[in-house]
Amino acid sequence: MNKLIFILAEGFKNVWRHKSSAVSSVFSIYLTLIVSGSLLIVSQNTNKLIEYLRDKYKIEVFFKDSVTEKRVEELTADFKSINGVNSITIISKKDAERIFKSQFGDDILSILGYNPLPISCVINLKKDWPSRIDIKPIISNLRKYREVDEINHQGKLISRIENYYESFLEIMVVIVSITLIIAVFIISNTVKLTILSKKELIRSLQLIGATKSFVKGPFIIEGVVHGLLATVLSFYTIIGVLNFSKYFIYDLTRFDIYYDQVFIFQVLLSLSLLVGFIGSNRAISRFLK
């Protein structure tokens, strides 16, 4: 009991005694947490980003002049059963009129007295495909219908985005793992540097008859305190930057960054504690043969 109090007190005193190395140590952990945290948010938003981009995939189908609105409704009900189709919006003659007006600034009815624009529909694709979307089968499926006149789609854009979808996920995984390895590495190094100047203390304690845990204790507590400080700092940094850029990005692109404060804090905390613990333990053990 007395030993525990002593070890705890020593740990906290050390944070203060080694102020300047504490700053370095906290800062290293802080930087690592910032990087890891950012990656966490990016990866949490990857799916949302993909969905955001896929939201823009649209297939426009124009029907022949002779096709009635009723028939279009039947046809679109058919289309819905095509694999990969999510929803369909019918653009009636009236809607087309409105589009014409916005496009050409003129009212087609007042020009012609009647509406010559064809009925069309916009097909929205399912967004949650597990892998890349291939729209070719959908298109060829649509072409089979006699009533279909023309099909417009941004096939190139879609395949460009989809090309990157899979490799993007892979890259994310690689970057996150590298960052974590680097995190353990840099923290263990900083602690090693700190401990280097305390070799004498460790040796003395051992010669006096201190057990391993008695020697390690204060260092690990010191490391944990550094980790906690870094967690708090990096958490507020990340949230601050997020809050700012969230509105900025939403304003420009209508893309709404998703994040969960509690989850971010938990990840940062467990990361800093885990990595800090492993780091200090590794570093001290070197001097404790």
Next chain:
Amino acid sequence: MNKLIFILAEGFKNVWRHKSSAVSSVFSIYLTLIVSGSLLIVSQNTNKLIEYLRDKYKIEVFFKDSVTEKRVEELTADFKSINGVNSITIISKKDAERIFKSQFGDDILSILGYNPLPISCVINLKKDWPSRIDIKPIISNLRKYREVDEINHQGKLISRIENYYESFLEIMVVIVSITLIIAVFIISNTVKLTILSKKELIRSLQLIGATKSFVKGPFIIEGVVHGLLATVLSFYTIIGVLNFSKYFIYDLTRFDIYYDQVFIFQVLLSLSLLVGFIGSNRAISRFLK
């Protein structure tokens, strides 16, 4: 001369002797350079990005039915003299026909036998305005013409982007300065940690009669070597990431990232040397009263 050789040799030997602290030190400088380098590239591309976004600003002007192509040409020549207008593309009746076809999938001539679509023109704005673009005066200028029927513009998008233009530049400056201050700080701290374990050496050298520069020399050379290593590493990291993301981003958005390898290397090098030099000097001087 002999002293110089000794100091140089000591400096290089120290890099090897203190391998593990060297790794920490190089890594800190490396991280700082990565951040600074990325900011450098972002700031170099800020203008390009703004131009890229401004490229999308367009004002569409629809003329009244009665206006002839010849009169439109005269009018657009007039428009060009409006402050802020860069170039103007006339969309003739034939062009409008083609747009109609792509939009509605139908040939308006085959439907109606004649072309009721109005002539219009697209006004591109100057991109290199020194400050935010305000399109209101341009619009009101255009409205003065009797021949103009409708004006379409994305005023909202433009003002959204322009709103951020100025604050974006300000934020960049703030971030870069903070990063630089942190850089000096973290490097000086790492060096201080390294030197802490060499207090004894410094004291001994002083008691033997070594001058300040003799004591400092090896440390500063050590710091400079660390800086050089970090420069090379961060340079290749940045170039590698750039090369990868350049094509990625170009493929997705047609935005071509601009960068100048030689300039980046120069900036990284001078930053690491300067900051490394200031950092080690500051750290040693503490122990050298």
Next chain:
Amino acid sequence: MINIDNVSYSYKKGGGVSNINLTIQDGEFVFLIGPTGSGKTTILKLLYMDLFPKAGKITIDKFDSQSIKKRKIPYLRRRVGVIFQHYHLLEDRNLFENIALPLHVLGYDKEEVVELVNESIDEIGLSGKESHYPHELSGGEQQRACIARALIKDPEIILADEPTGNLDPVASFELIKLLEQISKEGTSILMASHNYNLIKSRGHRIVEMQNGSVRQ
């Protein structure tokens, strides 16, 4: 009881001790003399198990060098008070904290620590210097602090390596008398020293080393 049974040790770069035999009974006071580099410190290091014999066996109470587990070594060291040749006072702790450290390792509570340490500082004549850091003490004062640190936990065995090197003749004589008194209470003491004048004719056993061996 300490028993050194035909022990040899050699450093990687040469030097060391060979075929050492020595038994020290409880309450016995033995001096270890010999020229520089003859192996005195090496024997003491073997006794507090900082080094392990390449051959032979060392027994200290119930611990022996052949069967002791690494994590049991701290418990051996808690029974042994060592005065090191190079003091090993901690530079970043003051006199009080340095002397208190062994008590914290043993888990004494705060009041006990304060009482025992103050008493001990008084005894070595350094009261008023509790807050001095090692570099703020004179050579002899540091050496006395090391002695106090070794003795404060009432060890069953005392190993002293040249404890009078920085002490003036009076202080050296007082130290010997103090150790003699402690040894009478049953503590075994092995003390390495160059100060032959000080230790001769006090009636204690003197073991002489030469070139890594005990001279008979």
Next chain:
Amino acid sequence: MINIDNVSYSYKKGGGVSNINLTIQDGEFVFLIGPTGSGKTTILKLLYMDLFPKAGKITIDKFDSQSIKKRKIPYLRRRVGVIFQHYHLLEDRNLFENIALPLHVLGYDKEEVVELVNESIDEIGLSGKESHYPHELSGGEQQRACIARALIKDPEIILADEPTGNLDPVASFELIKLLEQISKEGTSILMASHNYNLIKSRGHRIVEMQNGSVRQ
């Protein structure tokens, strides 16, 4: 010539020396004795200008404590060979490199350094141990290395603080004889020591300190 003119110094936490007067001529060999904490090391520190007098003045050759500029202190120290009470051998350099350091500071070239250092290691009887790091040397061997390091640059003044604390009687006697020989060649020597038996009746001046003052 060394001249200490009514010098006083006090540490922040108390202790120090007061009203010291002492003159040492070229080639003179002076012993400084006195109990622990009497101020011997303090006087030596004042002489190599690690401390500066609060009152009075110290003159060493052309340098004096009142007018010397900070950046000139290294040049004073190059003329003075100091054997410290706590050796200050560098832990991360081996014996050879430790002894060579003062020569590098003076800018000797490589061949000279190798020759002089080998010669000096031979003289102190440590040949074969050039590559030993300080913790791989015995206490006495470390002390001899410090002596060699202080003497290798042929100093004009030698300050020795308890240089025999870890030496056996034979080695101590040899050191005194070596220093006597050096002093005969015109070097001033001031040596602080507790080993009264060693220094008495050798015909050198003995200055006794007590409580921070010179006892007349």
